[in-house]
Amino acid sequence: MSDEPRDLYNNCHNPYQYGNLGYDPSSYMSFTDCLRGPTVDYESLARAFGLSPDSSDLISLPTGNPTSVFDARERGGPTSECNNDPAAPNSTISSSYTEAGAEEDSCKSKPRESQTREESERSTKQSKLKKKAEKKQPRFAFMTKSEVDHLEDGYRWRKYGQKAVKNSSYPRSYYRCTTQKCTVKKRVERSFQDPSIVVTTYEGQHNHPIPSTIRGNSAAVRFTSSSMLNPSSEAAALGPSFAHDSLLNQINHSLCHNQGGGTGGSGGTGYIYPEGATSHQQQHQQQYSDYGIYEDMVHSMYYKMQEL
DNA sequence: CGTCTTTGACCTGCGC
């Protein structure tokens, strides 16, 4: 280790730096590729972020935070080949149906009227269970330093809501994938700590290929972020595959951007905060505490960089 | 005309 740590900030703006960070540009899967897959492969996602498949380097992180990509997977319900294909409901949903089915037997001998009422109650209960199961969609969030809120990721989204967020002067936008039967949603909001950072949270997995066109443009991922690091010469020289991975770059960039700051939680969770972050840290921590995947990716990348 | 955004109302979960 001859490199001075202070060089990291500058180095991380260099796309070639992936090698030093433990990413093999020729073998890692892009973040967007992961998002696009008909089934989100969290192991691939983990690989994309330079995490070892056995998550050992996550567990060994000196953060005191036991969560990991794989923990999050368990919390998120859908397991290994988690997908939204209706033909292959995940275990969480199917178990809900089983529960409802079991109740059916118990009311066979009841009077018709009460049976009808119970049927409606049961359907209500079923829909509640279904909704509950749907809420257990895998989620992952990431931060992007960008002037625009909604970054193109190759999919088509329809905005279905916007809400003011407590403790933030910036609203949160809700988007849904416009493809039929695709239940993927995403939330976009600005960090109240650093308004230049956009926090995007994906929920669920696309069960369809990426749309062929986006408003007349190629479906190639277009990031309009003004902060896409080195979008010119060097990146261009790397060709489309690099542009494909620009999101990863942005994550990396955000990481580098924050590196001058400390980690939040006083030796607890190790969440990365900008320099001077204060009492809002806890709120922030809580706000993203269920984004285990995101946090752990950041942890991992952060510590990998420190190891250089 | 189809698609998308806006926005107020409504629903739901959760803490007190």
Place this chain on the structure above:
DNA sequence: GCGCAGGTCAAAGACG
């Protein structure tokens, strides 16, 4: 039970 905050719905309007 109540109030709050987050999430969703759906009608209306904008836009290409």
